Amino acid sequence: MPRALVTGNHAAGHALALAGEANRAARGCACGAYPITPQSEIIEYLRGFNFTKGDIVPVESEHSAMAVCIGASLGGARAFTASSANGLSYMTENIFAAGYYRLPIVLIAVNRTLGPPWNIWVDQGDSLALRDAAMLQFYTESHQELVDTILVAFRVAEDQRVLLPALVALDGFVVSHTQMIVDLPEQELVDRYLPACEVPHRLRVDHPTTIGGLTWPRETEHHRREIQDAMERVPEVLNEALDEFEKIFGRRPLGALSAEHTDDAEMVLVACNTMVRTLRRVVEERRAQGQPIGMINHKLFRPYPRAELLKAIGSAKKIGVLDRNHSPGSGGIFWQEIMTTLRERPDVLVQDYLVGLGGGDVTPRIINKIIDDLAKRAKADEPVWQEVAA
Amino acid sequence: MSTTTVQQEETRGDRLLRPGNTNCAGCGMSLGLQMIEQALDGEVPMLVIPACCGIVAAGAFPTTAFGAPVAASTFASAAAVATGLSVVAQLNAETHPTMCWTGDGGTYDIGIATVSGAAERNDDMMYFCYDNEIYGNTGGQRSSATPEGVKTTTTPFGKVERKKDMMAIMAAHHIPYAATLSVAHRDDFIRKVRTARATRGFRFLLMLSPCPTGWKSEPDESVDLIRYAVGCGLFPVYEVFDGVRYRINVRPDGTPLEEYTSRQRRYKSETIDPQHIQQAIDAQWKYLDGMAKAFPADEDNRRGAKSAEGAAGSAGVSPAN
Numbered sequence: 008m009p010r011a012l013v014t015g016n017h018a019a020g021h022a023l024a025l026a027g028e029a030n031r032a033a034r035g036c037a038c039g040a041y042p043i044t045p046q047s048e049i050i051e052y053l054r055g056f057n058f059t060k061g062d063i064v065p066v067e068s069e070h071s072a073m074a075v076c077i078g079a080s081l082g083g084a085r086a087f088t089a090s091s092a093n094g095l096s097y098m099t100e101n102i103f104a105a106g107y108y109r110l111p112i113v114l115i116a117v118n119r120t121l122g123p124p125w126n127i128w129v130d131q132g133d134s135l136a137l138r139d140a141a142m143l144q145f146y147t148e149s150h151q152e153l154v155d156t157i158l159v160a161f162r163v164a165e166d167q168r169v170l171l172p173a174l175v176a177l178d179g180f181v182v183s184h185t186q187m188i189v190d191l192p193e194q195e196l197v198d199r200y201l202p203a204c205e206v207p208h209r210l211r212v213d214h215p216t217t218i219g220g221l222t223w224p225r226e227t228e229h230h231r232r233e234i235q236d237a238m239e240r241v242p243e244v245l246n247e248a249l250d251e252f253e254k255i256f257g258r259r260p261l262g263a264l265s266a267e268h269t270d271d272a273e274m275v276l277v278a279c280n281t282m283v284r285t286l287r288r289v290v291e292e293r294r295a296q297g298q299p300i301g302m303i304n305h306k307l308f309r310p311y312p313r314a315e316l317l318k319a320i321g322s323a324k325k326i327g328v329l330d331r332n333h334s335p336g337s338g339g340i341f342w343q344e345i346m347t348t349l350r351e352r353p354d355v356l357v358q359d360y361l362v363g364l365g366g367g368d369v370t371p372r373i374i375n376k377i378i379d380d381l382a383k384r385a386k387a388d389e390p391v392w393q394e395v396a397a
Numbered sequence: 398m399s400t401t402t403v404q405q406e407e408t409r410g411d412r413l414l415r416p417g418n419t420n421c422a423g424c425g426m427s428l429g430l431q432m433i434e435q436a437l438d439g440e441v442p443m444l445v446i447p448a449c450c451g452i453v454a455a456g457a458f459p460t461t462a463f464g465a466p467v468a469a470s471t472f473a474s475a476a477a478v479a480t481g482l483s484v485v486a487q488l489n490a491e492t493h494p495t496m497c498w499t500g501d502g503g504t505y506d507i508g509i510a511t512v513s514g515a516a517e518r519n520d521d522m523m524y525f526c527y528d529n530e531i532y533g534n535t536g537g538q539r540s541s542a543t544p545e546g547v548k549t550t551t552t553p554f555g556k557v558e559r560k561k562d563m564m565a566i567m568a569a570h571h572i573p574y575a576a577t578l579s580v581a582h583r584d585d586f587i588r589k590v591r592t593a594r595a596t597r598g599f600r601f602l603l604m605l606s607p608c609p610t611g612w613k614s615e616p617d618e619s620v621d622l623i624r625y626a627v628g629c630g631l632f633p634v635y636e637v638f639d640g641v642r643y644r645i646n647v648r649p650d651g652t653p654l655e656e657y658t659s660r661q662r663r664y665k666s667e668t669i670d671p672q673h674i675q676q677a678i679d680a681q682w683k684y685l686d687g688m689a690k691a692f693p694a695d696e697d698n699r700r701g702a703k704s705a706e707g708a709a710g711s712a713g714v715s716p717a718n
Binding site: 034035037039060061062064065066067068070071074075076077078079080081082083084086100101104210211212213214215216217218219220221222223226 | 411441442443445452453455456457458459461463464465466467468469470471473474476477478479480481482483484485486487488489491493510511513514517518520
């Protein structure tokens with residue numbers, strides 16, 4: 008397998024291109040592409056890729072980028088695009104539409120702080136704002152995990168038991184603009200991994216149907232419940248997709264989440280994306296000092312992996328959530344979900360920490376401070392604003 | 398003014414717009430879609446219809462009034478969704494036409510960036526705008542296509558601004574073909590849809606669409622109203638090739654403006670200034686006549702479909718991507 012030193016954006020662009028190319032024997036691939044910092048290199052890479060049967064349309068906005076993906080997917084092609092921050096906000100109406108149409112479009116979100124005021128650095132608030140769309144969400148901690156998850160995302164999204172769009176997030180700049188050595192899979196292996204994309208309800212001139220027309224409340228409720236049912240099938244489909252990935256590529260990407268050192272942990276910290284890597288270092292240092300502490304790398308956000316999370320926290324009595332996002336008037340978005348998940352567990356103290364907002368570094372010093380704070384807490388408080396490193 | 402000969406044609410097994418649709422009586426959409434069906438000679442297009450009366454016409458799930466596949470897109474996205482469909486059709490060597498069916502709200506206003514983007518890229522589609530000069534589906538509010546002086550629910554004292562010239566905007570994109578369509582001039586309407594069908598790239602077709610509900614007019618006068626709009630010069634019927642070569646298809650015949658305005662209660666005597674409207678009509682005709690004289694559509698283009706393809710080709714226009 009070819010190993011290459013590549014940026015996160017290059018890796019993401021290449022993974023999308025491999026997936027698109029893998030559908031050349033079927034109806035090909037197409038997407039709308041529009042640049043935004045720090046995602047632009049992804050769509051530049053796609054525009055420069057020589058597809059056998061594919062077309063990357065340089066559109067006039069993110070709203071239209073997703074609209075072209077919708078048209079392409081309704082035409083039966085494999086469709087994907089990428090965006091960040093305000094680009095995702097501008098795309099939002101059509102992201103919701105893609106989910107409600109049940110189209111397996113893969114969307115790369117290079118996480119960036121929403122503005123104004125303008126700030127190009129990482130914050131997961133942009134993609135988490137899309138939590139109520141009918142779309143899967145994966146958060147990735149490294150370049151390799153990013154590449155592998157993109158391929159898995161296509162496989163799960165296009166599975167006939169799911170048929171929903173999927174978002175794969177990575178940290179802006181920290182991953183998008185840094186280079187790491189990555190195993191970039193060969194086309195032949197991706198061809199084996201990804202079956203021909205089939206959109207069963209694609210438009211056909213020999214069978215006129217109207218998709219997205221009017222429905223009454225009863226049909227609308229049924230439609231939403233079908234989406235919920237599809238979401239509930241994701242864990243099983245994801246597991247199969249990971250098994251198959253392991254067979255073909257010889258390694259297994261992370262599933263919904265990873266529980267690290269949680270077996271006997273009294274205290275567990277939860278994080279996503281590259282914060283996980285710093286957290287892991289601190290947790291391992293503390294473990295070496297004999298502290299019973301564990302962590303969770305929270306990869307899957309939609310569908311929300313309630314069962315996996317409950318299992319992962321085990322017997323821990325304190326949970327610290329690192330939220331690199333802020334829902335005004337409430338707090339961290341991961342925290343809200345974890346609180347809902349632990350509604351039957353009043354014995355567990357859950358404290359939210361708002362960290363690294365606007366791209367501030369989440370350093371070992373900050374994480375150590377959070378651990379010390381959590382250790383001495385007798386009860387949970389409102390979300391704590393952890394100061395951002397300058 | 399050319400006379401229209403109505404010729405009954407054999408109906409196909411299925412219709413582009415089936416009976417049982419929810420359109421109001423006298424709606425221009427019903428007339429336009431029937432003529433488009435005739436122009437397409439049995440070919441089934443792939444339709445994209447944004448949020449507008451056009452998609453309401455389909456009726457409620459699980460039935461549809463359209464005898465063609467339809468993607469009901471978000472309001473501003475018709476042209477971009479059509480781009481996706483059209484690109485995939487080309488990748489798979491499929492020849493059916495991709496067609497947008499949109500109102501003036503989706504074209505002149507909320508969708509204008511999308512229309513402009515698809516036009517600038519010369520994406521392969523027929524983009525129809527049924528322009529009823531009002532946000533009809535939301536109950537009759539102003540749009541930028543509403544003419545000066547007209548009363549709407551959001552211009553209770555008459556609209557102050559002039560109607561946006563969408564044809565000029567589209568011509569400025571140098572698209573291979575742009576034309577206005579009159580439902581009162583059926584042969585000309587069908588000929589131009591066929592010209593559009595035979596042309597590759599972005600084709601813009603603008604139809605003045607009578608709306609008895611919004612115009613406060615009588616449904617059985619819809620076709621007459623369009624004839625008067627053409628006759629008095631308010632709605633010029635013309636075509637533009639490659640954004641530079643103009644041809645006028647129907648000249649005004651001296652019909653008084655009042656024939657048109659007096660039959661619609663949206664034109665109130667206290668809110669319109671007929672003299673001012675007439676000045677604007679005269680100015681537009683001076684411009685169009687000047688363009689048609691200075692940059693005439695060449696002879697080849699006059700023979701319709703086959704030659705139109707040649708015209709697009711001669712200007713270096715190729716299908717999208």
